[in-house]
Amino acid sequence: MVHKSSHHFDLVNWWLADEPREVFGYGRLGFYGREAGERHGLRREYDRAHGADRAADDPFALDLAANDTLRALYLDAERDDGYLRDRNVFDGPITIEDDMSVLVRYARGATMTYHLTAYSPWEGYRVMFNGSAGRLELEVEESRWQPPLTRVTSAAGALHGDTAAEHAGGARLTLRPLWQPPVEVPLAVAHEAHGGGDPRMLDALFGPADLTRPAHTGAATHPTATERDGALALAVGLAANRSFETGRPVRTGELLPGIR
Structure with a gap:
């Protein structure tokens, strides 16, 4: 909020x-997270989209490597800030x-x-x-x-x-x-x-x-x-x-x- x-x-x-x-x-x-994702048939088994085969055709996945700006802003900066921008939105940590x-x-x-x-x-x-x-x-x-x-x-x-x-x-x-x-x-x-x-x-x-x-x-x-x-x-x-x-x-x- x-x-x-x-x-x-x-x-x-x-x-x-x-x-x-x-x-x-x-x-x-009610929509995201593991429980709702399984209930709606939207959940796929991967932690983050980068490097995950099961995320390749997931419409909810964000491909950071395929976009120059996203790669520079998020993917290349992970070693500095630890922020993972492309987590599975239907995973357990989504609360x-x-x-x-x-x-x-x-x-x-x-x-x-x-x-x-x-x-x-x-x-x-x-x-x-x-x-x-x-x-x-x-x-x-x-x-x-x-x-x-x-x-x-x-x-x-x-x-x-x-x-x-x-x-x-x-x-x-x-x-x-x-x-x-x-x-x-x-x-x-x-x-x-x-x-x-x-x-x-x-x-x-x-x-x-x-x-x-x-x-x-x-x-x-x-x-x-x-x-x-x-x-x-x-x-x-x-x-x-x-x-x-x-x-x-x-x-x-x-x-x-x-x-x-």
Whole structure:
């Protein structure tokens, strides 16, 4: 919930201009891991994909040696950091939750329901705001479907967000006012550079790298985030993990004493 979801929680905190106060969640391992893999008929007997014959045609296996970037970033670095990037996702040591539901209460009264599916066949998100004047819905398809990992050809793009995914979809913003027909709001879509955020962030921090072009403008280019904002984004995931363990609601102030 911290590694995968903190950027989502940071966005919601920013959109609401509010701070999370209490979190309750439920998480389970339902798709990956040895037990689920055997139950679904997906498990194959190997520890890691590199050098394993049984991983050769496994669509869940990641072939580090076949990709220059992956080889340099992970395979060649194993002797230094000991991190194995290509473990069998249906093996016994896989214990992290892959299906998670979270309920968050905010300081000014808003509540958020959040669900993360870590084995979804598509990549993206849907977010809905219900308010006093209607409802706002945003759907972003970062990847409409995912080819088998054995066919990864560009780690710089498909895995790290530098370029758009090969099967990137669109984005749709719909306003549903009370007592009126819904309105499709025009929306510029940029899948590369982490949704267009990278150049704006770099402009805000360092100014435009290319001095012949004007700097990006807009609210996203103003560096207003503080260490408190970062801590609050982390706090939701940390509190959710503790709630998974204890079965009770967790106040963010228990984890961050400076927050009420």
